[in-house]
Amino acid sequence: MTFAYDFSLQHLLGIEGLNRLDIEYLLDRANEFVENRTPEQSLKGKTLINLFFENSTRTQSSFDISAKRLGADVVNMSVQSSSVKKGETLVDTAMTLNAMQPDLLVIRHGSSGAVRLLSRKVDCAVVNAGDGTHEHPTQALLDALTIRRRKGRIEGLKVAICGDILHSRVARSNAMLLHLMGAEVRLVAPPTLMPSGTETWGAHSTHTNMIEGISGCDVVMMLRLQLERMHGLYLPSKREFFHLYGLDKEKLSHAAPDALIMHPGPMNRGVEIDSAITESANSTITEQVSMGVFVRMAVLDALARNLDRARAEASA
Ligand code: CP
Numbered sequence: 001m002t003f004a005y006d007f008s009l010q011h012l013l014g015i016e017g018l019n020r021l022d023i024e025y026l027l028d029r030a031n032e033f034v035e036n037r038t039p040e041q042s043l044k045g046k047t048l049i050n051l052f053f054e055n056s057t058r059t060q061s062s063f064d065i066s067a068k069r070l071g072a073d074v075v076n077m078s079v080q081s082s083s084v085k086k087g088e089t090l091v092d093t094a095m096t097l098n099a100m101q102p103d104l105l106v107i108r109h110g111s112s113g114a115v116r117l118l119s120r121k122v123d124c125a126v127v128n129a130g131d132g133t134h135e136h137p138t139q140a141l142l143d144a145l146t147i148r149r150r151k152g153r154i155e156g157l158k159v160a161i162c163g164d165i166l167h168s169r170v171a172r173s174n175a176m177l178l179h180l181m182g183a184e185v186r187l188v189a190p191p192t193l194m195p196s197g198t199e200t201w202g203a204h205s206t207h208t209n210m211i212e213g214i215s216g217c218d219v220v221m222m223l224r225l226q227l228e229r230m231h232g233l234y235l236p237s238k239r240e241f242f243h244l245y246g247l248d249k250e251k252l253s254h255a256a257p258d259a260l261i262m263h264p265g266p267m268n269r270g271v272e273i274d275s276a277i278t279e280s281a282n283s284t285i286t287e288q289v290s291m292g293v294f295v296r297m298a299v300l301d302a303l304a305r306n307l308d309r310a311r312a313e314a315s316a
Contacts, residue, residue: 007302010310011119011126014135015176023144023177029298030145030291041071042301046103050076051093052129053084053109058265058289059129059138063106066296070304072104090114091121098122103307104300107131112169125303133167133229139264140173142295144181146284147219149291150260155182160207160214160255162188163223163245163272166195167230170264171223175201188213190245192234210245217255221262222247222273238271248274260284 005025009017033039048067052060060076067074077097079085084093090109097105098121105126107115112132119126130136148154159178165171165187175185179202187198188207198206207213214220225241235241242248252259261273261283269275278285 008306010303010306011128012137012299012303013116013119013126013128015137015140015173015180016135018137018177018180020180023141023180026141026295026298026302027145027148029301030141030294031149033294033297034149034291039070039297043067043103043304044071046072046304047101048072048074048104048106048300049097049102050074050129051079051097051105051107052077053079053090053107053114054130056108056129058292059108059136060106062289062292063127063129063296063300066293067104067300069293070297070301072300075102090118094118094121098124104303125307127299127303130169132169133172134169135173136169136264137173137177138292138296138299139170140177141299142288142292143170143174143221143262143264144177145291145295146262146288147260150284150287151218154178157183157218158186158216158256159183159219159221160186160188160217161221161223162210162213162247164193164225165189165198165223166193166234167226168223172201174221175203179203186213186217188245190235190241210251211254214251214255214259217259219260219262220247220252220255221264222267223264224266225268225271238268242271242274246270246272246274247277249277252277258282262288264288 005021007022007025050060050063064074102124105124106129108129109131112134115128115131161171178185184204186205187203188210191208194206263285
């Protein structure tokens with residue numbers, strides 16, 4: 001059973017703002033959902049709206065499945081056929097949806113900070129499903145759950161996050177969470193794809209040499225090259241990138257022998273990762289997707305409880 005802990009947040013906007021106990025609570029709760037195939041219908045009578053302004057396979061469908069498993073009604077807003085296409089502003093869209101009194105709003109948007117802005121305009125609980133290059137908190141939580149289940153701990157592990165750090169919301173959320181949980185976080189990228197200020201994320205070190213960066217690591221987390229966010233020339237070619245920064249058998253041999261191979265997906269096979277190693281026993285890529293459902297159940301369950309409490313207090 002999850003330890004008694006008062007997870008009190010109204011929204012999940014990022015890993016920034018969470019403390020170690022918040023994270024442990026959510027991971028323990030998610031682990032309970034992994035073990036329990038018939039969970040309590042804690043979202044029965046509640047409505048969740050998925051509002052995705054950017055493409056998604058894993059995140060949107062797993063929020064849909066997670067919410068339904070807990071008994072919620074789910075509306076998947078199609079932004080492509082919505083009034084956004086007629087020029088309605090982001091804030092007007094959010095306030096229109098808010099007027100229908102949903103309980104939970106899950107938002108993905110291409111602009112950093114957009115989800116926080118919307119959370120101030122609505123009465124329901126808001127979950128950040130990825131905002132620009134800022135944060136993707138549920139991805140970091142599901143990655144942490146995967147690591148903890150495979151390795152039995154996070155504290156003391158050496159984790160290398162490799163690839164397009166500059167355009168990645170996954171890198172920032174993961175670095176912050178893993179640092180909070182006591183891991184040593186190394187960032188590996190070409191100089192053009194390494195942002196400044198990563199020490200504020202809790203990164204222990206940065207490396208432009210991949211062999212040096214992943215040497216002795218317990219976890220090697222690869223990131224997608226986010227070509228759609230690149231306005232300019234960051235790389236000589238994808239082939240050159242793979243040669244220097246793509247994870248293949250030879251580079252992996254410098255990590256710990258039992259190192260986990262992680263990727264949040266979607267993957268560019270043969271660009272940031274060699275297809276052959278995605279299928280190996282130490283690859284957790286499919287498991288990460290499975291853990292996403294349980295982590296999102298834990299997040300929705302916790303936020304719905306806090307929403308009920310806030311509503312009860314407001315009407316008392
Ligand atoms: N990892 C991740 O966010 O995947 P999707 O873009 O498919 O949701």
